[in-house]
Amino acid sequence: MAGYPEGHPDRIKAVKDLGRELSATEKERLVVMDGVEYVCSDDDFEIELVYLKQKQDAGGDAIITQLFYDYDVFASFEKQCRAKGIHIPILPGIMPLNAYGGFKRMTGFCKTRIPPDMMLELDRLKGDDCKEAFVEFGVQWVTNLCQKIVASKKYPGLHFYCLNASERTYQIMDRLGYLRPS
Numbered sequence: 001m002a003g004y005p006e007g008h009p010d011r012i013k014a015v016k017d018l019g020r021e022l023s024a025t026e027k028e029r030l031v032v033m034d035g036v037e038y039v040c041s042d043d044d045f046e047i048e049l050v051y052l053k054q055k056q057d058a059g060g061d062a063i064i065t066q067l068f069y070d071y072d073v074f075a076s077f078e079k080q081c082r083a084k085g086i087h088i089p090i091l092p093g094i095m096p097l098n099a100y101g102g103f104k105r106m107t108g109f110c111k112t113r114i115p116p117d118m119m120l121e122l123d124r125l126k127g128d129d130c131k132e133a134f135v136e137f138g139v140q141w142v143t144n145l146c147q148k149i150v151a152s153k154k155y156p157g158l159h160f161y162c163l164n165a166s167e168r169t170y171q172i173m174d175r176l177g178y179l180r181p182s
Contacts, residue, residue, distance in 0.1 A: 001055045003063040003090060005070075005077035006031060007040020007048055012111040015039055028076055031113045038111055049084045056088050063088060064159050067095035067106070069141070070115045071148045078154065092149050095161040096168030097138025100126040106163075139168055143175045150176070 006012065006029045015022065015030070015037040022030065023042050031038040040048070052063065063081070068074050078090055097103050100122065107114060114122070118141055125134040146158055160169045173179050 001052070001060040001063055003052060003065045003077065003081070004040075004048060005029075005065055005068045005074045006111065006113050007045050009066075009109070009111040011044040011048060012038045012040045013044075025076065028073055029113060031111050032116075032119075033108055033111070045080075049080060049086070052081065053084050053086050056086050061088055063090045065090065065093040066110055067093045067112060067161055069107075069118060069145065070113050071145055073113055074149070075152070089156045090154075091157055091159040092155055093159050093161060094142060094146060094172075095163070096142050096165075096172060097122075097135070098163075098165050098168055099131070100134060102163075103138075135168070139171050139175070142168075143172050146172060146176055 012031060018039070018041060022039060025042055025045070026039045029039055029045070063086075065074065065077070074092055081090065095106065103122070106112075121137055122134070124130075125137055149155055149158065160172075162169050170179065
């Protein structure tokens, strides 16, 4: 079953439409796309967690999350799931970066939070003349993210969204030490 660390994209709305200051947990989930701030409100996030719990209670035996790049958002999601009584395994959804355009389209469609320091570097590396540096930065960022996830010892594995481009996943798996030489 699907889990959404930032909230389901349909529940992520423009911050200006809330008409109030953001809570601490909303600030953690804040998504910025093209200079506009979006968030899944705490009330809507609660609806998401209740629904996820209902799916578990109906027989769901694992959660695979939407892609994410902010470990803290994922860790907060896991903590909130556990507090809600959701005890099934959570598999983190990992999407390697292949190209700037595809990254922006997918994260825009999913309304994915991009940590500000990550976005600054990706914007710096978005041109055709920086393709290799963009890929290297993306592989290293995702490798570091996976290392944090694995080091927490809370999750049974990693779920990669390769999108028919497995090379980056192999590079990440190799850097994690998960591939055996042939």
